[in-house]
Structure formats: structure tokens, C-alpha cells
Amino acid sequence: MCDTVNHKILLQNLNNYSVRGILFDWLNSYLSGRKQFTTVNTCDSEIITINCGVTQGSVLGPLLFLISVNDICNAAPEAKIKLFADDTNVFIRCKNKDLVVKQANQCISDLNCWLANKLSINIDRTCYTVFEIGRTDKDIKINLAGTELKRVTSCKYLGVLIDEELKWVDKIDYVYNKVVKYIGIFYKLRNILPATVLQTIYFAFVHPHILYGTEMYGSASISHLDKLSKLNNKLLRILQRRDLCIRTDELYKNITLYRLPNCMLCRY
Numbered sequence: 001m002c003d004t005v006n007h008k009i010l011l012q013n014l015n016n017y018s019v020r021g022i023l024f025d026w027l028n029s030y031l032s033g034r035k036q037f038t039t040v041n042t043c044d045s046e047i048i049t050i051n052c053g054v055t056q057g058s059v060l061g062p063l064l065f066l067i068s069v070n071d072i073c074n075a076a077p078e079a080k081i082k083l084f085a086d087d088t089n090v091f092i093r094c095k096n097k098d099l100v101v102k103q104a105n106q107c108i109s110d111l112n113c114w115l116a117n118k119l120s121i122n123i124d125r126t127c128y129t130v131f132e133i134g135r136t137d138k139d140i141k142i143n144l145a146g147t148e149l150k151r152v153t154s155c156k157y158l159g160v161l162i163d164e165e166l167k168w169v170d171k172i173d174y175v176y177n178k179v180v181k182y183i184g185i186f187y188k189l190r191n192i193l194p195a196t197v198l199q200t201i202y203f204a205f206v207h208p209h210i211l212y213g214t215e216m217y218g219s220a221s222i223s224h225l226d227k228l229s230k231l232n233n234k235l236l237r238i239l240q241r242r243d244l245c246i247r248t249d250e251l252y253k254n255i256t257l258y259r260l261p262n263c264m265l266c267r268y
Contacts, residue, residue: 004120005054007031010068017067030060075114076107089157097140104128104142112145127152129164160213168217169224175217176228178209179235186238198239206235 011028019027034050054064065086072088073081080091090107094100115121127150128142142149154163154170161171182205190198210232218225236251237243 004052005065005068006052010054010064013067013071016071027064031064072111072114076110078103079107084158101140101142108142108144108149123147123149126150127155129153129155129162131164131166160216162216167224168220171213171217172220172224172228175209176231179206179228179231182206182235183231183238186235190238190241195240202235202239206232 010031011024014024014027031054034055035047036050037047038045054061054068062085066083069083069086069088072083076090078092080093082089082091088111090104090111092100092104092107094103112121121144123144126144129152130140140151142151154161156162161168161174163170186198186201189201193201210228233248233251237246240251242251
């Protein structure tokens with residue numbers, strides 16, 4: 001999306017944010033008249049002028065992109081729009097199914113019009129999830145420019161998988177699959193590295209996966225969290241060279257951990 005930022009609209013936004021005078025002229029010069037070409041081995045492509053986009057890999061690139069899309073909320077004021085870089089999430093809440101479908105389709109249409117002269121929506125990566133109490137209605141359909149969007153049972157939001165029933169099963173499975181691969185690695189390392197180094201490795205590669213998002217998925221049922229808790233206990237036993245006779249509480253005391261409700265973990 002950074003490649004399609006409209007320079008004229010970006011400069012208008014900068015002016016609206018009180019970026020004027022010498023600084024505005026400098027940014028205008030920075031964006032104007034840029035050229036690029038591609039080199040493969042010893043062959044150079046034709047030099048072309050860049051008429052849109054911000055320079056990727058530059059310090060100013062991310063900031064200018066955020067400024068260009070920061071007013072997207074004005075396109076659909078009835079919805080809650082959350083931005084994280086080029087990842088946009090729209091939240092619509094309503095008690096009536098027909099009304100929420102109408103609002104969702106209208107919101108998508110408004111956003112598509114707003115983006116028409118700035119950026120483009122990747123339809124293949126655009127989907128929606130319905131959070132509904134009780135029975136989940138399968139008749140809901142959301143369209144974008146005549147194309148029906150894909151409905152998914154779970155979606156990733158800021159690195160956390162949220163399922164439509166809020167049971168957090170997909171998130172727990174995702175964390176489990178990330179962590180389980182370290183069992184074999186830790187078995188090999190425990191007889192080579194000292195305990196302090198093993199603890200550092202645990203906090204660097206395992207603990208962040210378990211800790212991230214526990215405020216949400218930590219509320220899942222104990223039956224869903226059980227396999228992740230047991231996996232973590234196994235990893236701690238491997239690193240501390242402990243057998244199954246040792247109480248689980250002892251594992252967490254030795255590695256300065258305490259257990260949150262539903263057996264989840266957090267570091268002091």
C-alpha cells in the first residue's frame with residue numbers, strides 16, 4: 001500500500017496538520033521528481049519518474065504513510081476503525097442482524113470510495129468475522145465492489161487470533177504449535193549449556209509466545225488451556241533437569257515465575 005500513496009493528498013494532509021512553510025516546501029521537494037530504475041547483473045532498466053508512493057526503507061516513509069491514511073475514520077464515522085500501519089480493522093456493533101449487515105456493506109463501500117484515489121484494498125486478504133451470542137447466522141453476506149468477502153471463523157488482530165465464539169481455541173493452538181518445537185531443542189541443549197543460559201533462552205524464545213495476549217486468551221476454559229500449561233511444564237522440567245516427581249510449583253519458583261488464573265504464566 002505504501003507504493004500507491006497519492007502525493008497531492010499527502011501534501012494536503014500535511015498542510016491540515018499545520019506542516020507549512022519551509023518544512024512543507026522541503027517535504028514537497030522530497031516527494032517530487034524522484035526517479036528509480038532496476039539493475040540486474042550489469043543491465044539497467046529504463047529510468048522512470050515516481051509519481052506516487054513513499055520511499056520504502058526510509059525513516060520518513062512510515063510516518064508519511066501514516067499521515068496519508070490517518071483521516072480514514074472520517075470516511076465511515078458510524079464505525080470504529082482501528083489502524084496499525086497498513087492493517088485496518090473495522091468494528092460494527094448492532095443488535096439487529098439486517099441492520100448490521102446494511103451498515104457493514106455501507107461502511108465497506110464508503111471506505112472503498114475513500115481509498116479510490118489513495119490506496120487499493122487487497123480483496124484476497126479482506127475478510128470478516130461475526131461475533132454473535134448464541135446461534136451464528138450463516139446468511140450474513142458482506143460485499144466489496146461487487147465481490148463477496150470471505151467469512152472466517154477466526155482472524156488475527158495485532159498478533160492475537162480471535163475466534164467468533166471467543167473460546168480462544170485457535171489462539172491456544174497457535175501458541176502451542178509455536179512452542180512445542182522447542183522440546184527437542186531443549187533436550188539437546190540442557191546437557192551442554194549452564195542453567196542461567198538455558199533460562200535466558202526460555203525467556204527469549206518460549207515465554208514471549210505464552211505471555212503475549214494472556215489478558216484475553218487467559219480467560220479461556222481450563223480444558224482448552226490444559227495442553228499449553230502441560231507443555232510449558234514439560235519444557236521447564238527439561239531445562240531444570242527435573243523428573244515427574246517434582247511438584248509443579250517448584251518449577252516456577254526456581255525460574256521466578258508465578259501462575260495466573262487458569263494456569264497461565266507471567267514473569268515478575
